[in-house]
Amino acid sequence: MGSDLQMIRLAATSDRGLNRAVLLFVLVVLAGCGVSNVVIDGSFPTPNISKIPVSVAVLYDDALREFAYMEYSETGQEEFNIESGLSHVQLFNAILPAMFDRVIVVESIDDAQSQGVDAVFAPAIEEFQLALPAKTKLDVYEVWIKYNMRLLTAEGDYIADWVLTSYGKTPTQTFLSTEAAINEAAVVALRDLASSFSLSFAQVPEVRDWLGSL
Amino acid sequence: MQHTLLKTSNAAPLIVFLGLLASCTSTTVDEFRQGDTGIGSDESVVILGRRQASDYETRSEFVQCVGERMTRGDDSIRVVPEQEFVDAMFPWFEPRTAPLRTRDLEQLMAEDVVATKMNEFGIRYIVWLDGFTETTDRSGSISCTIGPGGGGCFGFGTWEDDANFDARVWDVASLSSVGTINTDATGQSYLPALIIPIPLIARVEANACSRLATQLKQFVIGS
Numbered sequence: 001m002g003s004d005l006q007m008i009r010l011a012a013t014s015d016r017g018l019n020r021a022v023l024l025f026v027l028v029v030l031a032g033c034g035v036s037n038v039v040i041d042g043s044f045p046t047p048n049i050s051k052i053p054v055s056v057a058v059l060y061d062d063a064l065r066e067f068a069y070m071e072y073s074e075t076g077q078e079e080f081n082i083e084s085g086l087s088h089v090q091l092f093n094a095i096l097p098a099m100f101d102r103v104i105v106v107e108s109i110d111d112a113q114s115q116g117v118d119a120v121f122a123p124a125i126e127e128f129q130l131a132l133p134a135k136t137k138l139d140v141y142e143v144w145i146k147y148n149m150r151l152l153t154a155e156g157d158y159i160a161d162w163v164l165t166s167y168g169k170t171p172t173q174t175f176l177s178t179e180a181a182i183n184e185a186a187v188v189a190l191r192d193l194a195s196s197f198s199l200s201f202a203q204v205p206e207v208r209d210w211l212g213s214l
Numbered sequence: 215m216q217h218t219l220l221k222t223s224n225a226a227p228l229i230v231f232l233g234l235l236a237s238c239t240s241t242t243v244d245e246f247r248q249g250d251t252g253i254g255s256d257e258s259v260v261i262l263g264r265r266q267a268s269d270y271e272t273r274s275e276f277v278q279c280v281g282e283r284m285t286r287g288d289d290s291i292r293v294v295p296e297q298e299f300v301d302a303m304f305p306w307f308e309p310r311t312a313p314l315r316t317r318d319l320e321q322l323m324a325e326d327v328v329a330t331k332m333n334e335f336g337i338r339y340i341v342w343l344d345g346f347t348e349t350t351d352r353s354g355s356i357s358c359t360i361g362p363g364g365g366g367c368f369g370f371g372t373w374e375d376d377a378n379f380d381a382r383v384w385d386v387a388s389l390s391s392v393g394t395i396n397t398d399a400t401g402q403s404y405l406p407a408l409i410i411p412i413p414l415i416a417r418v419e420a421n422a423c424s425r426l427a428t429q430l431k432q433f434v435i436g437s
Contacts, residue, residue, distance in 0.1 A: 045304040048327050138269070167310075171271060188309075195305030 035070075035078040038179045040087040042187030047098040047198045054214065055102035057112035057154070059122040060089050069128040074135070080179075082130065084186060092123060095194045099201065109156040118214065119159060120152040126163070130182065133172050140169045141178075143185040145193065151207060160206035166193035239401035239421045243429050249385065249392035251436040257338035258292035259284065259434060260299045261381075264344035265309040272343050276379070276423060280343065283427030291431055294335050302331055320389045337386050339434055345379030345397075347419050356407045367407035375418040376400045381430055393433060397426040 067085035070078055096103045106112045112120045124147065131142040145166045151159040168189030170181050202208060253259070261281045263272030274296060281293040300307045306328055313319040319340070323329050356369030381395045401416025 045301040047305050048303060048331060049305070050325075050327060140271075169271070171273070191304075191308060192310055195308040195311050198305050199311060 036080050036179055038080055038082045038182050038186075040082065040084040040183055040186045040190070042087060042183070042190065044091050044094045044191065044194060047095050047194065049098060049198055051101055052099060052202060052211065053101050054118040054211070055104075055116075056096065056100045057104050057106045057115055057117040057120045058092060058096060059106055059109070059112070059120055060092070061122065061124070064088060064124060067125050067128075069130065071130045071132070080130070080182060082128070082182060082186065084125075084128070084190075087186070087190060088123070088125070091190050091194055095198055096121070099198055109152070109154075113154045113156075115154075117154050119210075120154060120156070122150045122152065124148045124150065130185075132178070139172045141172070141181040141185040142167070142169045143182070143189040145189055147193065149197070151210070159210045160204055162204050162206075164193065164197060164200075166190065166196065168192055239399055239416050239418050241397065241399040241421050241425050243425050244396040245393065245429060245433065246395075247393040247433070249388070249390060251339075251383070251385070251392055251434055253291060253338055253434050253436075256336055258294050258336045259339045259341060260294040260296070260335070260337055261341045261343060262296055262300070262307065262312070264312075264342055266312075266314070270346045271309075272345060272379075276345075276419060277343050279420070279423040280341075280381075280427045280430065283424060284431050287431075289431060289435060291434060292336070294337065299335065299337075302335070303328065316384055316389055316391050319384060319386075323386075323389065332386060339392075340384040340386060341430060342382040342384070343379055344382070345377070347375055347377040347422075350374050350376060354405075356405065356411060358407075366409040367411050368409075369407050371405040371407075372402060374400060374402050375416055377418045377422040379422055379426060381426060383430075383433065395426060395429050395433060397422045397429070399425070 065085045067088065068081055068083045071080040071082065073079040093105075102117070104115055104117065106115065106120070109120060125145060126148050127144075127146040129142075129144040131138075131140075131144075133139060133141060136142070147164045147166070148161065149164055150161050153159055166189045168185045168187065168191070170176075170184040170188060172181065176184075202211060261277050261284075263274060263277040265271040277296050281295065284291050284293050305311055306322060306325070313322050323332070350373070352371070352373040354369065354371040356367055356371055358367040359365055377397070377399045379397050381397075382391060383393050383395070384390070385392045399418045399422040401418040401421070403416045404414040406412055406414070
């Protein structure tokens with residue numbers, strides 16, 4: 001009788017173990033089906049360029065600060081949520097002080113006016129595209145970003161408004177996860193933005209005219 | 215049982231033979247010289263990978279490999295690491311802004327900030343590496359099974375690797391192209407599987423790196 005009871009206990013214990021294993025397996029499968037969150041993280045060098053002698057206020061709106069892009073699978077399910085707002089702010093904070101004599105971050109146009117700056121710079125992301133090797137059948141991860149760069153007077157009047165695109169790619173590597181590869185491609189795209197923005201800023205016709213009028 | 219043993223004993227020499235074949239990589243190096251070269255003890259070289267093409271990019275690992283090999287040996291040359299140089303020169307040597315011709319380098323050197331940084335590094339030569347390794351002629355198949363009594367693989371796979379790299383050497387002092395070195399390495403790799411897969415990999419890219427670095431070193435030092 002005692003050994004029967006022990007057998008029942010053993011059977012119950014192994015059942016619980018089996019249930020836990022099944023539960024763990026289901027959780028792992030569910031985790032595999034869920035959306036992967038990728039927060040873009042990278043370091044950006046300071047541009048080695050000549051400074052433009054102007055003071056600029058930077059206005060990062062919430063749309064830029066909290067920018068996230070959702071990539072959907074071919075069946076329409078959410079696959080990757082790419083958060084790049086913070087990395088864009090970090091990038092502009094790294095390049096703008098190297099481009100202009102004085103740079104301050106403001107929360108509104110009114111703040112800029114009270115600081116007595118020459119202009120207000122307000123970048124915006126218009127479009128974000130991701131190309132994965134599984135879909136393109138190429139051996140590269142690609143990121144393409146379209147920006148709208150706006151330069152305003154301290155009073156909020158128009159100076160210039162231009163479109164800039166950036167592109168980044170990273171080859172597929174055996175030991176690199178998809179999330180890490182997306183991050184690398186995005187960081188390359190952000191470097192591309194920094195290089196083309198810093199070198200082309202003074203060549204934008206409206207900006208060139210404005211700088212000439214100062 | 216005897217039959218299996220016989221098959222295994224036949225397979226051993228085959229694996230040794232394939233191993234010998236795998237170590238055989240054929241490498242061809244072509245040099246085209248356009249100008250005199252030479253390097254001082256206070257001067258250095260930077261090796262940069264070309265990344266403008268849409269369908270491939272020169273791997274930074276290969277660039278690093280060539281650079282490291284050039285710093286070895288008696289006649290070693292000072293090589294500035296690619297990432298350190300590109301970061302210090304930012305934004306002038308990014309994929310979209312890097313000079314494609316020596317005429318572009320001339321314009322770039324007219325920028326004071328670029329010329330100053332280039333002098334700080336003591337750069338005498340810029341070497342542009344452009345190329346990739348391609349895998350072709352894949353054939354064979356391997357199947358693996360696993361069961362309560364154990365598992366194993368059986369089959370045979372083979373493929374060919376072809377590494378083709380161009381190294382264009384620019385002289386920063388004369389702002390001109392002084393030559394090009396092309397390296398083409400090919401080799402066959404084998405993957406026989408008898409219970410466990412045994413990879414017999416041809417070290418194509420490593421051989422291309424070694425030969426190119428040796429040739430580049432001699433080229434830069436001059437005759």
